[in-house]
Amino acid sequence: MFDFWQGAESLPIYGYMIRATIVYLYIFLIVKVLGQRSMSSIDALDFIFGVVIGDILGEPLTDGSIPLAGPVSAAAMTAGLHLLLSIFALRAPRFRRVIEDEPIILMRHGQILHEELRKAKITLEAFFMDLRLNNASDLSEIDYAILEMNGSISVIKKSNYESVTLNDMKRNVPSKGYPSVLIEDGHIIEANVKKFGTIDWLREQVHKQGFRNPHEIFVMTIDETGQIFVSPKSQTKDL
Structure with missing residues (x-):
């Protein structure tokens, strides 16, 4: 048996x-x-x-x-x-x-989150190595560092230090920060929506973007400046 x-x-x-x-x-x-x-x-x-x-x-x-x-x-x-x-x-x-593992934010607004490093089992030396591999050895230039689901670390630099830097042009702009997913494959991510508003607020944003409902959207994100990015589905459907 x-x-x-x-x-x-x-x-x-x-x-x-x-x-x-x-x-x-x-x-x-x-x-x-x-x-x-x-x-x-x-x-x-x-x-x-x-x-x-x-x-x-x-x-x-x-x-x-x-x-x-x-x-x-x-x-x-x-x-x-x-x-x-x-x-x-x-x-x-x-x-x-x-x-799939959720991305883990290891550095937020230039501050290293040591508890998240410990959670991800990453030593400080290994973290610095990955930053150098991302051409981000200057910690003062980093806004966010994220451990992605595939184990790699991605870096979002402060707006003033992006390529063809705005800092060189003597312009100061608000940091875009880490974008949050509001809609994924037509489904509303309520936990992220609550950080910015209500479900009714989200539906209003959907209508402003020219869509009838969330089901027509493949992905919708918002950054910390309120900038919204929308990518529609190739084939839409009603509720």
Whole structure:
């Protein structure tokens, strides 16, 4: 009954499929526990898929005595899970937050957030290295530093230090800051909307942008100066 766990000389195909499911979910859990930094620059689902497929199909390729039916079935099961989670994440924004890590703000308005560094398991030396790789070695020029879902750190410089700097032109402009997503794939991100106004306020902004409802918008963001960016869906639909 538990041959899939204990192993057997002639393990049935469903045993390989159960093992593939267990290994996939187990590695996913390990990756989530280790944090975003362990992912380097690839997506979590792709990382898991690569590791599991390589392990499942690697041994049969080096040992000809192992039947291929089980490993191939297990690989198909893993690929199916990978595809299912990817499709589900695209269609369910809330579930997407479980699959994909939220960006972590490591530096806000020029202030390093040491608690967030600790949460992301990033040492100060590693943080400075990533800033240098982003051509941002001068900390006084940085407005925001964000740890993205793929493990890389992106930098938003203060407006006065952007390319062809406004500082050289003797112009002072308000900092744009870190843009917040108000609408994603037609769904309102209420937690972000509450930082700027109400749902009614958001719908008013949607109408000002020439849309009838949020479902017509693929992404809508707002920065700290109140500047709104909207990208519509290629195909719109009514409520």
